[in-house]
Amino acid sequence: MRRVSILGATGSVGQSTLDLIRRDRDAYRVVALTGGANVAQLASDARAFGAELAVTADAARLDDLRDALAGSGVEAAAGRAALNEAAARPADWVMSAIVGAAGLAPGLAALGTGATLALANKESLVTAGPLVMAAARASGARILPVDSEHSAIFQALAGEEMDAVTRVIITASGGAFRDWPLERLATATVAEASCHPNWDMGQRITIDSASMFNKALEMIEAREFFGLDPARIEVLIHPQSLVHALVGFSDGALMAHVGPPDMRHAIGYALNWPARRALPVAALDLAAEGVLEFRAPDEVRAPALRLARLVMEEGGLAGAIFNAAKERALDHFIAGRLGFMDMAPLVEAVLERMLAAPGGADGDDLTLDRVASADHLARNCADAVALDITRRG
Ligand code: NAD
Ligand code: MG
Numbered sequence: 001m002r003r004v005s006i007l008g009a010t011g012s013v014g015q016s017t018l019d020l021i022r023r024d025r026d027a028y029r030v031v032a033l034t035g036g037a038n039v040a041q042l043a044s045d046a047r048a049f050g051a052e053l054a055v056t057a058d059a060a061r062l063d064d065l066r067d068a069l070a071g072s073g074v075e076a077a078a079g080r081a082a083l084n085e086a087a088a089r090p091a092d093w094v095m096s097a098i099v100g101a102a103g104l105a106p107g108l109a110a111l112g113t114g115a116t117l118a119l120a121n122k123e124s125l126v127t128a129g130p131l132v133m134a135a136a137r138a139s140g141a142r143i144l145p146v147d148s149e150h151s152a153i154f155q156a157l158a159g160e161e162m163d164a165v166t167r168v169i170i171t172a173s174g175g176a177f178r179d180w181p182l183e184r185l186a187t188a189t190v191a192e193a194s195c196h197p198n199w200d201m202g203q204r205i206t207i208d209s210a211s212m213f214n215k216a217l218e219m220i221e222a223r224e225f226f227g228l229d230p231a232r233i234e235v236l237i238h239p240q241s242l243v244h245a246l247v248g249f250s251d252g253a254l255m256a257h258v259g260p261p262d263m264r265h266a267i268g269y270a271l272n273w274p275a276r277r278a279l280p281v282a283a284l285d286l287a288a289e290g291v292l293e294f295r296a297p298d299e300v301r302a303p304a305l306r307l308a309r310l311v312m313e314e315g316g317l318a319g320a321i322f323n324a325a326k327e328r329a330l331d332h333f334i335a336g337r338l339g340f341m342d343m344a345p346l347v348e349a350v351l352e353r354m355l356a357a358p359g360g361a362d363g364d365d366l367t368l369d370r371v372a373s374a375d376h377l378a379r380n381c382a383d384a385v386a387l388d389i390t391r392r393g
Contacts, residue, residue, distance in 0.1 A: 001029045008097035010035035012202045014119045017095045032086035053085045084109040096121040111135040118270035120146040122221040127320040128371045129224025131155030144270040149264035152244035152257030167248035171238035173198050175210035188340040198241035200259045216308035230312035237295045303344040316363020317374040324375040325350035328382035349385045
């Protein structure tokens with residue numbers, strides 16, 4: 001039996017992962033499940049899967065979790081240290097599906113044990129790519145990408161030489177607003193931004209898809225995971241979300257990964273790797289689809305893509321600063337304090353201020369502490385800039 005843990009089990013990726021495990025129940029032993037505020041879901045899954053341990057990130061909910069697990073034999077714990085301990089429990093395979101920079105430390109804890117890390121939490125690579133990759137090398141752990149585009153690239157690269165790769169193209173659906181006129185974007189509401197045309201995902205990544213910040217994070221994620229020169233990373237708008245990524249080779253061939261927009265494909269690929277096994281994913285009927293469209297992104301509508309290039313050029317702590325500012329911009333948008341089109345200028349202002357400071361993004365001797373401190377400063381800076389924007393507003 002494979003011992004598996006799921007960090008962020010109550011979220012969209014976490015629930016899809018449990019769905020796959022449920023279908024082949026006898027093949028797995030569930031070690032740890034973690035969640036946030038939704039302790040009822042966490043406790044019910046921990047009972048159903050006979051987990052050894054359930055952890056809520058929210059320390060104030062420990063009693064609720066204990067009550068919900070009473071008599072089940074599942075151990076309950078709460079808080080950040082408990083999350084890291086859950087991640088470090090011996091397991092063969094750990095799913096990293098916490099949203100945001102909060103996923104970094106638990107992911108590193110899992111890598112430290114040598115477990116295979118299925119990485120959905122793109123923020124780990126954006127904020128601390130070199131640290132994450134070094135942790136895997138040090139323990140001999142393998143990281144398997146779960147973000148659909150990166151899983152697609154990984155699959156297209158199987159058996160290929162990296163030296164022959166000339167370009168990597170990540171596709172983007174364009175999110176909720178791809179057909180909206182630019183003028184209308186300023187008035188976009190949270191409810192409107194939270195509806196994805198093709199994918200069913202957590203609210204934060206859905207809004208990041210509408211703003212294209214998700215694609216910006218994914219460009220950086222691709223650079224860090226595959227060690228690509230930023231100039232070789234391209235983005236194409238592809239409204240159908242059927243081609244997830246393409247890899248170009250020196251002989252001119254482009255290998256595309258095509259599949260329905262269902263995360264259980266990428267999750268299942270990481271779960272079964274290196275084998276391919278049947279997955280509950282609908283077969284694609286290309287004749288019924290009819291057309292696959294591609295177009296270049298418009299950087300006026302999607303300034304996040306330009307910022308991603310700046311971050312990749314800068315390196316070091318720029319990714320941590322970028323991600324933290326983006327997370328706060330999103331918090332302010334969700335809370336109704338900022339408009340949809342205020343998010344990118346806010347992130348750009350934070351990058352400008354922090355990169356201008358002496359040693360601003362200097363990433364020599366990157367450590368978790370330095371990343372955490374850059375993250376903290378960037379969040380404070382983002383809050384100050386948000387206040388300026390609201391006052392001017
Ligand atoms: P989600 O919001 O649905 O779930 C997030 C999970 O993280 C929940 O279990 C929540 O309780 C937990 N969590 C939230 N804040 C936390 C904190 N501070 N500390 C510890 N745990 C916390 O998110 P999601 O859509 O499943 O996305 C998870 C990750 O996977 C993100 O990094 C996202 O970018 C990435 N991803 C998601 C999809 C998708 O289809 N949803 C696709 C590709 C990549
Ligand atoms: Mg993706």
